[in-house]
Amino acid sequence: MELITLQGQQAVGKVWLVGAGPGDVELLTVKAYRVLQQADVVLFDALVSDDIMALVPSDAERIAVGKRAGKHSAAQEEINQLLVTKAYTRKNVVRLKGGDPFIFGRGGEELDSLVEAGVQFEVVPGITAASGTAAYAGIPLTHRDYSQGVTFITGHCKLESRPMDWQSHAKANHTLVIYMGILNAELIKQGLIQAGRSADTPVAIVSKATTQSQRQFIGKLSELDKLAADPQLKMPALMIIGEVVELADSLNWFKPDADSSQVNDLAALSLNL
Numbered sequence: 480m481e482l483i484t485l486q487g488q489q490a491v492g493k494v495w496l497v498g499a500g501p502g503d504v505e506l507l508t509v510k511a512y513r514v515l516q517q518a519d520v521v522l523f524d525a526l527v528s529d530d531i532m533a534l535v536p537s538d539a540e541r542i543a544v545g546k547r548a549g550k551h552s553a554a555q556e557e558i559n560q561l562l563v564t565k566a567y568t569r570k571n572v573v574r575l576k577g578g579d580p581f582i583f584g585r586g587g588e589e590l591d592s593l594v595e596a597g598v599q600f601e602v603v604p605g606i607t608a609a610s611g612t613a614a615y616a617g618i619p620l621t622h623r624d625y626s627q628g629v630t631f632i633t634g635h636c637k638l639e640s641r642p643m644d645w646q647s648h649a650k651a652n653h654t655l656v657i658y659m660g661i662l663n664a665e666l667i668k669q670g671l672i673q674a675g676r677s678a679d680t681p682v683a684i685v686s687k688a689t690t691q692s693q694r695q696f697i698g699k700l701s702e703l704d705k706l707a708a709d710p711q712l713k714m715p716a717l718m719i720i721g722e723v724v725e726l727a728d729s730l731n732w733f734k735p736d737a738d739s740s741q742v743n744d745l746a747a748l749s750l751n752l
């Protein structure tokens with residue numbers, strides 16, 4: 480698509496490509512917080528929580544640009560164009576994305592359009608879903624006794640038309656984190672087992688990680704599709720596959736329900752004071 484730029488004019492603004500983290504508002508970086516508070520306009524994805532949007536100044540323009548299923552590329556082009564257009568009229572344009580903008584976030588594509596249109600930008604990294612999920616589910620992604628490395632992959636790519644290289648992802652003592660994989664759970668299970676990963680490898684699917692609605696579904700690789708079909712599982716959800724998942728039993732410190740009742744207790748306490 481040809482970008483529309485305003486002939487003979489300079490963009491007045493700058494675009495801040497900002498990672499919002501995985502959900503818990505306190506996982507926002509201090510820099511992201513500052514940039515959000517100075518925003519004139521915020522273009523945000525469906526994954527960005529309401530708690531984070533509440534930090535945006537009330538007079539800033541908010542534009543929801545959540546991707547519509549089946550219309551990914553058209554929506555992406557519209558977003559690219561909108562970022563350029565806004566930079567001509569607004570000073571601080573914030574493009575706010577879930578997690579980290581450079582991990583399965585199309586951040587690079589959006590920046591390409593800005594470069595092409597001569598718009599200035601900065602990038603503020605965020606805590607990616609893999610890190611947030613690992614921390615809040617008590618699953619270290621590497622551990623000297625269980626895993627010597629970790630790989631982040633997308634399970635959303637056209638698995639049938641462009642087959643995944645399962646051989647390179649099926650190594651023992653290596654952690655695999657799969658974003659956007661829930662709908663392909665059966666293909667992922669088959670691919671890994673056929674490539675030699677043990678059917679008994681521990682797996683975790685964690686939904687709405689780092690939020691008060693976090694849920695985790697733990698089992699073996701042979702059960703991955705059954706775990707993914709659990710009616711309690713809500714999106715977004717992430718898969719962690721590997722020996723490190725065993726550690727969740729003892730390191731699982733985050734108790735969402737307990738935490739919210741604690742907040743309520745504190746609120747009750749302060750009312751009594």
Ligand code: SAH
Pocket residue numbers: 501502526576577578579580581582583584606607608609612657658659660685686687688689715716717718
């Ligand atoms: N840029 C984002 C990823 C976008 S892709 C990042 O760095 O985290 C969207 C996928 O991220 C979802 O399908 C899901 O697999 C994962 N995801 C994002 N937030 C999540 C959360 N709070 N809990 C579990 N998975 C999450």
